[in-house]
Amino acid sequence: MPSTQSSSTSSNFPSPSVNRSKSRILKISLFATGLAGIVAEYVLSTLATYFLGDSVFQWTMIVSLMLFSMGLGSRLSSFFQKDLLQKFILVEFTLSILCGFSALLAYLASGYTLYTGLIIYGLCMSIGLLIGLEIPLVIRVNDTFESLRINVASVMEKDYFGSLLGGIFFAFVGLPYLGLTYTPFVLAFVNFTVAIVLLLMLWQYLSAFNRKLLGSIGGAVGAVLLSGLIFAKPIILFGEQQRYRDKVVFEQQSRYQKIVLTQWKNDYWLYINGNQQLSTVDEVLYHEPLVHPAMTLAPNPKQVLVLGGGDGCAVREILKYPSVEDITLVDLDPAMTDLGKENSVLLNLNDSALYHPKVSIYNQDAYTFLEQTSQYFDVVIIDLPDPKSVDLNRLYTEEFYRLAYRHLRERGVFITQAGSPYFATRAFRCIDKTVAAAGFQTARLHNQIVTMGEWGWILGVKSSTTVNVKSQLQQLTFNHVSTQWLNQEAMQMMTTFGKNIYGLPLDSVEVNQIHNPVLYQYYLKGNWDWY
Known part of the structure; x- marks a missing residue:
């Protein structure tokens, strides 16, 4: 039975050859974005704890604000009437930039302003808003391929399963091995890969103008992410250095805390999460x-x-x-x-x-x-x-x-x-x-x-x-x-x-x-x- 949603999305797929494989790609994409979304929450909560202290309060507020923002994003998605898959691709490109550079922005802000919290909470709400757009858009696009009962259940299932894997990744790989320097870029490339895969899937159905537009955006986002990845370490070190009076000679984000060693002349200071432990x-x-x-x-x-x-x-x-x-x-x-x-x-x-x-x-x-x-x-x-x-x-x-x-x-x-x-x-x-x-x-x-x-x-x-x-x-x-x-x-x-x-x-x-x-x-x- 035709509906506003299905007719608006079907323009992306005029060919009758569209089948379950495209639905499967959409749900795999949502599995990946569910993974990236939950890790984004954890990254921002860890950043807030490190820069602002009181871990319970910061984790509570970051998760709560992000869920609230996701609700706003879901509401906002109802105003999108056509070209839904293209809009989903643009959301993924934007999330790539915000997630990838979240830690870099927080570290840079901490060196020049007392309002690092505003940056972190602003990123939290922006990322939450975009994540909130994802699920409704995918459900409406997938409406072309599956009945409502199966559609909603399968889409939500993939998102939640992705969240579980994201939590495991953050706890056992991201924070202990990649730290806050590179974990955000893993999220960025997850969202970027989803966008590229969907763009290729949609390519033959796009107008020449949209091909050029989305291709250019994708190329620019990829170049920015690669540049950020290359320069992430020195940028983090620069931002870290601004927080300390003396020269930072060692820094490590472990699974549990940030450890920093600074030097002035022949003496050294040890800090954990920004608090001096000894000199x-x-x-x-x-x-x-x-x-x-x-x-x-x-x-x-x-x-x-x-x-x-x-x-x-x-x-x-x-x-x-x-x-x-x-x-x-x-x-x-x-x-x-x-x-x-x-x-x-x-x-x-x-x-x-x-x-x-x-x-x-x-x-x-x-x-x-x-x-x-x-x-x-x-x-x-x-x-x-x-x-x-x-x-x-x-x-x-x-x-x-x-x-x-x-x-x-x-x-x-x-x-x-x-x-x-x-x-x-x-x-x-x-x-x-x-x-x-x-x-x-x-x-x-x-x-x-x-x-x-x-x-x-x-x-x-x-x-x-x-x-x-x-x-x-x-x-x-x-x-x-x-x-x-x-x-x-x-x-x-x-x-x-x-x-x-x-x-x-x-x-x-x-x-x-x-x-x-x-x-x-x-x-x-x-x-x-x-x-």
């Missing part, structure tokens, strides 16, 4: 307080667990204790531990500590490791990034600390980095309260780190009897171990906080739990609530 200028001011109070307070430490710390500096300090027999280091990202073992800067900094026969490295989620291991430890040292997202927040919860408590021997010592007690006071107090809620007897530590500002740690002791942990720390001497800065006088200073300048009592914060993830919200707000 060769003063890393001992961080790692000595992280390691030595816990190691010295523990009686005869033999088995030590380090969660995080893939740079190897904490392990370097632990190896100074002759009593230590085994050091278990658990870091989620193999790219980070590989850097600690292979990069000349970190190798020199950590004294090749990760190669020591006492050290065992596990690239595993810290929470999962504690759930599954049957080992017991004398000291647990947590050297993880700040809890600025829900996924990191999980590693600062009461449940996580209870797992650590369970795997400590009696009189075992636990310590975690806890951010800044002065710039994120509520977050610091929350960690203190949460560690205590897990059963530890706690003490707070802090130190001024030149390149990072005031930093803090929470130390806990597992003991069946009441102990004054702060008093014990103040009495520690470090004559038995080689330190560059730490001594008894430093411990007196590190355990003293003075008056509470913000007037923030401990009961003003909640215990951080998996079902009540308050810590990352405290951290993101910092002390702005009280200024």
Whole structure:
């Protein structure tokens, strides 16, 4: 039965020889574009997380905005009355450019403007709008070949199946191996190939003018994509460099995070997702307080667990204790531990500590490791990034600390980095309260780190009897171990906080739990609530 849709599309196929093979090509095309569409969402969500932070919020907003924009695109498709397949080809050419250059535009924008988010969200809505045009256009074109019942089901099926493959590709190939430099261009060439295949299928039915027009557009898009692919790496490096004050000497987008190493004169800075982790200028001011109070307070430490710390500096300090027999280091990202073992800067900094026969490295989620291991430890040292997202927040919860408590021997010592007690006071107090809620007897530590500002740690002791942990720390001497800065006088200073300048009592914060993830919200707000 003739319809507006079928008559409008049939002009593209006047020949009666059109058959199921053309329908099959259309659906294969939609399978490919479904793959590209879902990966585009993931690329933009990863970019937003890297540049703007708070992964849960960014992924939620990017996916939601893209779905909303797809709805707008679907609505917009209803205004197209004829030459639908040609319009679909133009959509694919446009998507090729937007997807391919999404990361390059975000990196360039970050170097010259504070409004990188507007660029990313603008790309999100533009790409979503175009993706929303695809499915309705293909359904209407395919109406020529199949009944409505079969048409809609088969078209949607191919799009969703493509999305599954896209997710697998992004998780296991795109992000870990191609990174944000080349993954967008894979999407671009998927859309470009779809457009070219359909253009060739349609070629004999086009007028001379449309052949020339679409052929010229295709040639221009192909040339632009090839140029972008060739110059992608230097452009990304240029944009990355604009984000850092010093020269970028190493950068890698792993499956989990962006790792950057910068250099100024003879010193180096390590960044993860744009946040400084250490500097060769003063890393001992961080790692000595992280390691030595816990190691010295523990009686005869033999088995030590380090969660995080893939740079190897904490392990370097632990190896100074002759009593230590085994050091278990658990870091989620193999790219980070590989850097600690292979990069000349970190190798020199950590004294090749990760190669020591006492050290065992596990690239595993810290929470999962504690759930599954049957080992017991004398000291647990947590050297993880700040809890600025829900996924990191999980590693600062009461449940996580209870797992650590369970795997400590009696009189075992636990310590975690806890951010800044002065710039994120509520977050610091929350960690203190949460560690205590897990059963530890706690003490707070802090130190001024030149390149990072005031930093803090929470130390806990597992003991069946009441102990004054702060008093014990103040009495520690470090004559038995080689330190560059730490001594008894430093411990007196590190355990003293003075008056509470913000007037923030401990009961003003909640215990951080998996079902009540308050810590990352405290951290993101910092002390702005009280200024």
